[in-house]
Amino acid sequence: MCVIIDANLAGKVFATPCDGDFKPLWDWVFDKRKQGCIVFGGHLAEELCRIRRVREGGTRALSELKRAGRAHEIRKDCVEREEDFVRSLRNASGKKLCKSNDPHVVALARVSGARVLCSADQNLHTDFKNLNVVPRPKGRIYQNATHAKVLGHTPGCIGRPRR
Amino acid sequence: MWKVTIEGIRCFKTRQEVPLAPLTLLVGENSTGKSTFLAVTRILWDLMASEVEPNFNEEPFDLGAFDNIANYTGGRKGRAKSFHIGVEFANGVSDETQDANIRLLATFGEERGQPAIQRTIVRSGNYRIEATRAKEAPETVYTVAVGDREQRVKWDDAKGPPFPFALKYGMHLFRRNMPPGEKEGAMLSETEWKALQNLSMSAFMPRRPRPYAFAPVRTRPKRTYDPRKETRRPEGEHVPMVLARMVSSSSEKTAQFAQALSRFGHACGLFENVKVRRLGPKASDPFQIEVKVWGPAFSLVDVGYGVSQSLPILVDSLLGEKGQMFLMQQPEVHLHPRAQAELGTFLAHLAKQDDKAFLVETHSDYLIDRVRMDVRDGIGLRHDQVVILYFQRYGTEVRIHPLYLDEHGNILAPPASYRNFFLDEERRFLGA
Numbered sequence: 001m002c003v004i005i006d007a008n009l010a011g012k013v014f015a016t017p018c019d020g021d022f023k024p025l026w027d028w029v030f031d032k033r034k035q036g037c038i039v040f041g042g043h044l045a046e047e048l049c050r051i052r053r054v055r056e057g058g059t060r061a062l063s064e065l066k067r068a069g070r071a072h073e074i075r076k077d078c079v080e081r082e083e084d085f086v087r088s089l090r091n092a093s094g095k096k097l098c099k100s101n102d103p104h105v106v107a108l109a110r111v112s113g114a115r116v117l118c119s120a121d122q123n124l125h126t127d128f129k130n131l132n133v134v135p136r137p138k139g140r141i142y143q144n145a146t147h148a149k150v151l152g153h154t155p156g157c158i159g160r161p162r163r
Numbered sequence: 164m165w166k167v168t169i170e171g172i173r174c175f176k177t178r179q180e181v182p183l184a185p186l187t188l189l190v191g192e193n194s195t196g197k198s199t200f201l202a203v204t205r206i207l208w209d210l211m212a213s214e215v216e217p218n219f220n221e222e223p224f225d226l227g228a229f230d231n232i233a234n235y236t237g238g239r240k241g242r243a244k245s246f247h248i249g250v251e252f253a254n255g256v257s258d259e260t261q262d263a264n265i266r267l268l269a270t271f272g273e274e275r276g277q278p279a280i281q282r283t284i285v286r287s288g289n290y291r292i293e294a295t296r297a298k299e300a301p302e303t304v305y306t307v308a309v310g311d312r313e314q315r316v317k318w319d320d321a322k323g324p325p326f327p328f329a330l331k332y333g334m335h336l337f338r339r340n341m342p343p344g345e346k347e348g349a350m351l352s353e354t355e356w357k358a359l360q361n362l363s364m365s366a367f368m369p370r371r372p373r374p375y376a377f378a379p380v381r382t383r384p385k386r387t388y389d390p391r392k393e394t395r396r397p398e399g400e401h402v403p404m405v406l407a408r409m410v411s412s413s414s415e416k417t418a419q420f421a422q423a424l425s426r427f428g429h430a431c432g433l434f435e436n437v438k439v440r441r442l443g444p445k446a447s448d449p450f451q452i453e454v455k456v457w458g459p460a461f462s463l464v465d466v467g468y469g470v471s472q473s474l475p476i477l478v479d480s481l482l483g484e485k486g487q488m489f490l491m492q493q494p495e496v497h498l499h500p501r502a503q504a505e506l507g508t509f510l511a512h513l514a515k516q517d518d519k520a521f522l523v524e525t526h527s528d529y530l531i532d533r534v535r536m537d538v539r540d541g542i543g544l545r546h547d548q549v550v551i552l553y554f555q556r557y558g559t560e561v562r563i564h565p566l567y568l569d570e571h572g573n574i575l576a577p578p579a580s581y582r583n584f585f586l587d588e589e590r591r592f593l594g595a
Contacts, residue, residue, distance in 0.1 A: 016593055030590045032579040057593055064589040068582035069574035075539055
């Protein structure tokens with residue numbers, strides 16, 4: 001039950017006051033009756049820190065979630081190692097399997113077990129749902145409040161808080 | 164490390180087994196039994212090593228009389244008639260007949276209003292040694308058992324070491340006091356007697372020095388100090404004398420000590436070094452403790468309170484024996500977050516370098532965050548050498564949740580209520 005927030009939506013996710021599309025996400029992460037968890041790390045953590053809205057309020061929220069065990073950081077070296085592997089993935093005809101220019105996000109999903117992605121990048125959506133790139137359980141995409149039901153996917157993720 | 168058992172004492176109603184690590188961080192709201200837990204840890208050491216009844220009111224802890232210590236839930240059950248504390252630790256004796264671990268459990272009852280040991284049980288695998296105080300004191304019934312087979316002997320406490328400390332003198336005392344008939348028809352083989360002997364020896368042979376407990380608030384600084392005997396006190400009254408002695412010495416240990424102190428002070432911006440200024444030629448003349456923060460050195464009184472509050476912790480932790488356990492209550496008091504964070508690195512470093520163990524009751528996120536970051540970055544302790552004990556209140560009872568870290572420094576599977584207050588505050592702040 002972990003979500004990865006891509007840099008292209010982080011500005012909206014961490015907007016103050018909260019953007020209605022991402023209220024279910026915050027409910028899910030902050031509510032003690034739910035088991036939400038944000039995963040970040042490696043190059044994505046650096047990208048998030050460069051976004052103004054994340055710097056203003058998001059890093060504090062992420063830090064607090066991390067202290068509470070509801071946000072998990074994956075060490076940079078682990079993500080980078082996996083990223084090299086993701087870049088090397090090829091199909092039968094020798095073409096690259098990872099279509100997007102965000103192999104670090106794919107690597108993060110593979111290392112952490114997170115299978116919900118909050119992103120507006122169509123190529124990354126394709127990679128995230130491609131079982132040859134991100135193995136089972138199949139990845140789901142969250143972009144707005146209508147996708148609230150995908151939260152709570154993949155109970156096997158590393159950072160799941162216990163009830 | 165140890166695993167501590169606690170039951171029926173203050174807010175800990177049901178039996179709980181709590182693991183300790185080289186760095187154990189105790190967190191939770193006020194009045195959830197964190198200090199009681201620290202006091203119990205030192206009492207457990209006393210049970211293993213000492214020859215006197217454990218003192219529940221030794222400084223800096225003050226648990227009170229039996230009625231203040233035994234769990235009270237109200238209602239028909241009222242106050243518990245007894246309480247139990249115990250410890251599980253690695254068996255130092257290599258004996259194939261025994262388990263890897265030894266478990267010691269002591270039961271306390273009331274005697275003239277004070278807690279007194281009623282029964283002590285030592286176990287390892289199939290082997291068990293038990294001492295029970297007879298109702299008609301001063302007699303003790305000792306039992307040794309291997310599986311279902313057991314032998315008993317009564318012991319007149321007036322004749323030798325009093326209850327239950329005869330246990331530590333080994334099985335030869337037990338065998339000497341067995342009735343002759345029973346000795347001949349002994350149900351236990353020589354190998355089993357030897358294993359029991361090993362068990363009693365290793366259970367009551369502490370492998371670490373006595374835990375040292377710091378007071379939650381350290382002594383006030385003074386402008387001048389008169390030389391006195393260095394008697395270690397939880398408030399750190401002895402620390403100026405220790406500093407005066409260390410500074411006047413030129414040994415390698417002193418140099419390392421001064422270096423470690425300066426390293427901490429520099430890293431957190433608290434001070435560059437600590438000096439002793441003697442106000443006369445004789446050793447008995449008064450002296451001043453001066454710290455150099457920037458520019459000239461100032462008296463302890465003239466710099467921030469954080470310096471005098473942290474010095475006892477730094478000095479005693481650095482000079483403690485290898486393998487010693489330290490019990491701390493809010494070591495971060497009066498420290499700026501930068502120094503709180505640096506204290507996390509300092510304690511983790513000592514735990515790693517000198518095999519010391521720290522039980523730290525803290526409300527400092529900066530200290531805990533730094534320990535986690537150091538674990539992640541591989542510059543402090545390993546992730547399995549740190550445990551966070553979360554004390555959570557459920558009505559009149561408190562449960563202790565051990566929280567472990569992964570190699571990325573993340574907290575694994577915290578209970579749903581963990582840090583709820585902070586999350587609610589943060590969410591409100593975000594307007595989310």
